[in-house]
Amino acid sequence: MLKVIEQQQPSILFLAYPNNPTGNLFDSSALDAIISASQGLVVIDEAYAPFADASFLARLEGYDNVVIMRTLSKLGLAGLRLGYLIAAPKLIGYWDRIRLPYNINSLTQVSARIALSHKAIFQAQTQQICAQRTWLYQQLSALSGITPYPSAANFILFKTQPGQADSIFNALKAQGVLIKNLNPQQGLLTDCLRVTVGTEVENQVFLRALVSCLD
Numbered sequence: 605m606l607k608v609i610e611q612q613q614p615s616i617l618f619l620a621y622p623n624n625p626t627g628n629l630f631d632s633s634a635l636d637a638i639i640s641a642s643q644g645l646v647v648i649d650e651a652y653a654p655f656a657d658a659s660f661l662a663r664l665e666g667y668d669n670v671v672i673m674r675t676l677s678k679l680g681l682a683g684l685r686l687g688y689l690i691a692a693p694k695l696i697g698y699w700d701r702i703r704l705p706y707n708i709n710s711l712t713q714v715s716a717r718i719a720l721s722h723k724a725i726f727q728a729q730t731q732q733i734c735a736q737r738t739w740l741y742q743q744l745s746a747l748s749g750i751t752p753y754p755s756a757a758n759f760i761l762f763k764t765q766p767g768q769a770d771s772i773f774n775a776l777k778a779q780g781v782l783i784k785n786l787n788p789q790q791g792l793l794t795d796c797l798r799v800t801v802g803t804e805v806e807n808q809v810f811l812r813a814l815v816s817c818l819d
Protein backbone atom coordinates (compact mmCIF):
# COMPACT_ATOMS: atom_id res chain seq x y z
CA MET A 605 0.00 0.00 0.00
CA LEU A 606 2.78 2.44 0.95
CA LYS A 607 4.57 1.65 -2.29
CA VAL A 608 1.43 2.27 -4.36
CA ILE A 609 0.79 5.54 -2.49
CA GLU A 610 4.31 6.68 -3.34
CA GLN A 611 3.99 5.68 -6.99
CA GLN A 612 0.44 6.87 -7.69
CA GLN A 613 -0.06 9.72 -5.19
CA PRO A 614 -3.83 9.06 -5.01
CA SER A 615 -6.08 12.06 -4.31
CA ILE A 616 -8.37 9.86 -2.28
CA LEU A 617 -7.89 6.54 -0.57
CA PHE A 618 -10.56 4.31 1.01
CA LEU A 619 -9.87 1.95 3.90
CA ALA A 620 -12.64 -0.25 5.22
CA TYR A 621 -12.18 -0.65 9.00
CA PRO A 622 -13.17 -3.46 9.67
CA ASN A 623 -12.48 -4.64 6.16
CA ASN A 624 -14.93 -6.27 3.75
CA PRO A 625 -14.95 -9.11 2.70
CA THR A 626 -12.16 -10.32 5.00
CA GLY A 627 -13.60 -9.02 8.27
CA ASN A 628 -10.18 -8.11 9.65
CA LEU A 629 -9.22 -4.90 11.42
CA PHE A 630 -5.97 -3.40 10.17
CA ASP A 631 -3.36 -2.63 12.85
CA SER A 632 -3.72 0.94 13.99
CA SER A 633 0.01 1.42 13.32
CA ALA A 634 -0.64 0.44 9.69
CA LEU A 635 -3.43 3.03 9.50
CA ASP A 636 -1.07 5.67 10.90
CA ALA A 637 1.61 4.80 8.36
CA ILE A 638 -0.88 5.05 5.48
CA ILE A 639 -2.36 8.33 6.72
CA SER A 640 1.00 9.99 7.14
CA ALA A 641 2.21 8.78 3.73
CA SER A 642 -0.92 10.12 1.98
CA GLN A 643 -0.93 13.56 0.39
CA GLY A 644 -4.64 13.18 -0.42
CA LEU A 645 -7.76 12.43 1.56
CA VAL A 646 -7.99 9.18 3.53
CA VAL A 647 -11.54 7.90 4.00
CA ILE A 648 -11.95 5.37 6.79
CA ASP A 649 -15.11 3.42 6.07
CA GLU A 650 -16.51 2.22 9.40
CA ALA A 651 -19.67 0.57 8.10
CA TYR A 652 -18.98 -2.45 10.32
CA ALA A 653 -18.02 -0.46 13.43
CA PRO A 654 -21.08 -1.68 15.39
CA PHE A 655 -19.49 -5.16 15.42
CA ALA A 656 -15.93 -4.11 16.21
CA ASP A 657 -14.22 -3.02 19.41
CA ALA A 658 -12.20 -0.48 17.47
CA SER A 659 -12.83 2.84 15.75
CA PHE A 660 -10.64 5.62 14.50
CA LEU A 661 -13.10 8.17 15.90
CA ALA A 662 -11.31 8.88 19.18
CA ARG A 663 -8.11 9.62 17.23
CA LEU A 664 -9.65 11.74 14.47
CA GLU A 665 -8.94 15.10 16.10
CA GLY A 666 -5.88 16.77 14.68
CA TYR A 667 -6.10 15.08 11.28
CA ASP A 668 -7.08 17.39 8.45
CA ASN A 669 -6.87 14.71 5.75
CA VAL A 670 -8.99 11.98 7.38
CA VAL A 671 -12.71 11.40 7.02
CA ILE A 672 -14.72 8.74 8.86
CA MET A 673 -17.74 7.37 7.07
CA ARG A 674 -20.49 5.46 8.85
CA THR A 675 -23.89 4.07 7.99
CA LEU A 676 -26.99 2.92 9.83
CA SER A 677 -27.31 0.09 7.32
CA LYS A 678 -25.44 -2.62 9.22
CA LEU A 679 -27.38 -1.87 12.39
CA GLY A 680 -30.40 -3.34 10.62
CA LEU A 681 -31.65 -0.07 9.11
CA ALA A 682 -30.38 -0.45 5.55
CA GLY A 683 -33.75 0.65 4.14
CA LEU A 684 -33.39 4.10 5.72
CA ARG A 685 -30.48 4.89 3.37
CA LEU A 686 -28.78 7.06 5.99
CA GLY A 687 -25.09 7.45 6.53
CA TYR A 688 -22.88 10.10 8.02
CA LEU A 689 -19.44 11.54 7.72
CA ILE A 690 -17.18 12.84 10.47
CA ALA A 691 -14.20 15.07 9.76
CA ALA A 692 -12.55 18.38 10.60
CA PRO A 693 -14.95 21.35 10.15
CA LYS A 694 -12.88 22.65 7.25
CA LEU A 695 -13.40 19.41 5.31
CA ILE A 696 -17.11 19.22 6.17
CA GLY A 697 -17.39 22.73 4.73
CA TYR A 698 -16.43 21.39 1.31
CA TRP A 699 -19.24 18.80 1.46
CA ASP A 700 -21.69 21.48 2.46
CA ARG A 701 -20.80 23.36 -0.72
CA ILE A 702 -21.58 20.43 -3.01
CA ARG A 703 -24.35 18.48 -1.33
CA LEU A 704 -27.85 19.14 -2.58
CA PRO A 705 -30.46 20.87 -0.43
CA TYR A 706 -32.76 18.27 1.18
CA ASN A 707 -30.21 15.54 0.39
CA ILE A 708 -31.58 13.58 3.37
CA ASN A 709 -35.34 13.45 3.33
CA SER A 710 -37.39 14.39 6.40
CA LEU A 711 -38.99 10.97 6.85
CA THR A 712 -35.56 9.36 7.04
CA GLN A 713 -34.45 11.95 9.58
CA VAL A 714 -37.51 11.39 11.77
CA SER A 715 -37.24 7.59 11.46
CA ALA A 716 -33.56 7.64 12.39
CA ARG A 717 -34.29 9.78 15.44
CA ILE A 718 -36.99 7.37 16.60
CA ALA A 719 -34.80 4.33 15.91
CA LEU A 720 -31.80 5.81 17.74
CA SER A 721 -33.94 6.68 20.75
CA HIS A 722 -34.20 2.88 21.13
CA LYS A 723 -30.44 2.43 20.98
CA ALA A 724 -30.50 -0.37 23.56
CA ILE A 725 -32.48 -2.61 21.21
CA PHE A 726 -29.90 -2.18 18.45
CA GLN A 727 -27.03 -2.70 20.85
CA ALA A 728 -28.59 -5.91 22.14
CA GLN A 729 -28.97 -7.07 18.56
CA THR A 730 -25.34 -6.37 17.65
CA GLN A 731 -24.15 -8.03 20.86
CA GLN A 732 -26.18 -11.10 19.94
CA ILE A 733 -24.56 -11.14 16.49
CA CYS A 734 -21.07 -10.83 18.01
CA ALA A 735 -21.78 -13.73 20.38
CA GLN A 736 -23.07 -15.82 17.48
CA ARG A 737 -19.99 -14.84 15.45
CA THR A 738 -17.74 -16.31 18.16
CA TRP A 739 -19.78 -19.51 18.22
CA LEU A 740 -19.86 -19.82 14.42
CA TYR A 741 -16.12 -19.18 14.14
CA GLN A 742 -15.41 -21.96 16.63
CA GLN A 743 -17.70 -24.35 14.78
CA LEU A 744 -16.12 -23.54 11.41
CA SER A 745 -12.61 -23.92 12.87
CA ALA A 746 -13.49 -27.43 13.97
CA LEU A 747 -14.43 -28.54 10.43
CA SER A 748 -11.67 -30.19 8.46
CA GLY A 749 -11.21 -28.64 5.03
CA ILE A 750 -12.55 -25.27 6.20
CA THR A 751 -10.35 -22.37 7.34
CA PRO A 752 -12.26 -19.41 8.80
CA TYR A 753 -10.58 -16.01 9.21
CA PRO A 754 -11.06 -14.00 12.42
CA SER A 755 -13.71 -11.32 11.96
CA ALA A 756 -14.58 -7.99 13.56
CA ALA A 757 -17.62 -7.64 11.27
CA ASN A 758 -21.03 -9.35 11.02
CA PHE A 759 -19.78 -12.04 8.63
CA ILE A 760 -17.05 -14.66 8.48
CA LEU A 761 -14.82 -15.30 5.49
CA PHE A 762 -13.64 -18.88 5.13
CA LYS A 763 -11.50 -20.87 2.75
CA THR A 764 -12.49 -24.27 1.36
CA GLN A 765 -10.26 -26.98 -0.02
CA PRO A 766 -8.84 -26.01 -3.44
CA GLY A 767 -11.51 -26.02 -6.15
CA GLN A 768 -14.46 -26.72 -3.82
CA ALA A 769 -15.90 -23.24 -3.22
CA ASP A 770 -18.28 -23.14 -6.22
CA SER A 771 -19.72 -26.59 -5.56
CA ILE A 772 -20.17 -25.91 -1.84
CA PHE A 773 -21.84 -22.58 -2.65
CA ASN A 774 -24.25 -24.28 -5.09
CA ALA A 775 -24.99 -27.18 -2.75
CA LEU A 776 -25.83 -24.75 0.07
CA LYS A 777 -28.05 -22.74 -2.26
CA ALA A 778 -29.90 -25.89 -3.30
CA GLN A 779 -30.64 -26.40 0.42
CA GLY A 780 -32.02 -22.86 0.71
CA VAL A 781 -28.91 -21.31 2.28
CA LEU A 782 -27.54 -18.34 0.36
CA ILE A 783 -24.08 -17.08 1.26
CA LYS A 784 -21.53 -15.06 -0.75
CA ASN A 785 -19.24 -16.77 -3.22
CA LEU A 786 -15.98 -14.86 -3.49
CA ASN A 787 -14.14 -17.49 -5.51
CA PRO A 788 -14.99 -15.76 -8.83
CA GLN A 789 -13.01 -12.72 -7.64
CA GLN A 790 -9.87 -14.89 -7.72
CA GLY A 791 -6.53 -13.65 -6.38
CA LEU A 792 -6.33 -13.98 -2.61
CA LEU A 793 -10.08 -14.73 -2.53
CA THR A 794 -9.76 -17.92 -4.58
CA ASP A 795 -11.60 -20.78 -2.79
CA CYS A 796 -13.23 -18.31 -0.37
CA LEU A 797 -16.84 -18.03 0.74
CA ARG A 798 -18.37 -15.50 3.15
CA VAL A 799 -21.26 -16.17 5.47
CA THR A 800 -23.24 -13.46 7.22
CA VAL A 801 -23.80 -14.19 10.90
CA GLY A 802 -27.52 -14.76 11.39
CA THR A 803 -29.75 -15.78 14.25
CA GLU A 804 -28.88 -18.84 16.32
CA VAL A 805 -31.28 -20.96 14.25
CA GLU A 806 -30.03 -19.61 10.91
CA ASN A 807 -26.43 -20.30 11.89
CA GLN A 808 -27.30 -23.86 12.87
CA VAL A 809 -29.14 -24.44 9.59
CA PHE A 810 -26.12 -23.08 7.68
CA LEU A 811 -23.65 -25.26 9.59
CA ARG A 812 -25.72 -28.41 9.15
CA ALA A 813 -25.99 -27.72 5.42
CA LEU A 814 -22.26 -27.00 5.17
CA VAL A 815 -21.33 -30.21 6.98
CA SER A 816 -23.56 -32.17 4.59
CA CYS A 817 -21.64 -30.65 1.63
CA LEU A 818 -18.28 -31.68 3.06
CA ASP A 819 -19.13 -35.36 3.32
Ligand SMILES: *Cc1c(COP(=O)(O)O)cnc(C)c1O
Nearest residue numbers: 620624649651675677682686687
Ligand atom coordinates in the same frame (compact mmCIF):
# COMPACT_ATOMS: atom_id res chain seq x y z
C1 LIG B 1 -22.65 -1.67 3.78
C2 LIG B 1 -21.41 -0.94 3.52
C3 LIG B 1 -21.39 0.44 3.26
C4 LIG B 1 -22.58 1.36 3.22
O1 LIG B 1 -23.75 0.86 2.78
P1 LIG B 1 -25.02 1.80 2.64
O2 LIG B 1 -26.16 0.87 2.80
O3 LIG B 1 -24.92 2.38 1.26
O4 LIG B 1 -24.93 2.84 3.71
C5 LIG B 1 -20.18 1.06 3.08
N1 LIG B 1 -19.03 0.37 3.13
C6 LIG B 1 -19.00 -0.95 3.37
C7 LIG B 1 -17.66 -1.64 3.45
C8 LIG B 1 -20.19 -1.65 3.57
O5 LIG B 1 -20.15 -2.95 3.81
